[in-house]
Amino acid sequence: MTAREDVDRVRARVEALPDPELPMITLGELGVIRSADTAGDGCVEVGFTPTFLGCPAIPAITEAIEEVLRDCGHSDGRVRHELTPAWTPDLITPTGREKLAAHGIAPPVDRNSTETRSRISVEIGSPTSAETRPGTSAGVRDRTSVETRSRTSVETGDRTSVEIGDRTSVETGAFGGPTSVGLGLGTPCPHCGSQDTRPHSSFGPTRCQSMLRCAECREIFPCITAT
Template sequence: MITLADLGVIRAVGLAPDGAVEVVITPTYLGCPALPAMTEAIREALADCGHPDGRVRQELTPAWTTDAITPEGRRRLAEHGIVPPGPATAPLPLRLGLGLPCPNCGSAATRPQSPFGATRCQAVLVCTACRETFAHLKAM
């Protein structure tokens, strides 16, 4: 659906001082339960590309923000019914998802239903027009 690069999680790819291919990632937040799966998927991709000794290194600073999501990543999130976040520096109503268009009917008559969705980085909104719930990736 969306790549780690489009999410802005992959910060750099290059050669380490010892010559091994190294991918630098910044998790979306500390304690992200998807981090082991993301790390393993990157290692597998490196091995599939002929770099079995490739490694993944985490950098926590600068911290990941939703501003790192690429335009393509935002488009793909929206295609799959997840409302992409506004800028992390946006006014509070926008960061909370108030008035974001419903991905099902397009109405801006939306409101928060739950501060957490399938993951901690998502909130659940409800559209008062079509009564459907949908995920909103929170601005961070």
């Protein structure tokens, strides 16, 4: 076995370790293992980034990695805590996200993705206008409701532009033609898939989780907190 193959074996075993606070997923699926390599002095080093500074699971994860190093014949191996760049929920693998959802835990959505960007476009057929504030609704023929955290402008004509905050739900009728609405800025509910979700409590089962509530199925569920 070459030195590179040996290091790759160490990394594979480390990435297969379960997370102490979220044992349904591995450290690799959580995206906290940043590197595994041979240092200048010949010792094998594993780079580990905690989900947030002060995470109570850091000692347990460090000890588990050190045990893997010893078991692989590297009693002098080291664990390096890499604090920059910081961990973000975007590092959770698709498999990890599926496992979290299966256990009723939702990772935050990627705010930079096309599906969750903060500008959506609505195509309608007849001009009208409405301006809404938080907790208000504006009617556009059949029904239009806009829920936002911040002020939202809705200008409806042949082409409608809706500028929204982090979470918006829009249902709209149409004047003489089909309506196309881009939706979905909330963290998807792991129970029903709705993105009409909102904060419920800052305190969750662990320090890296908060609680959200789904307006569709009315379930309360934990969410991985973005750093």
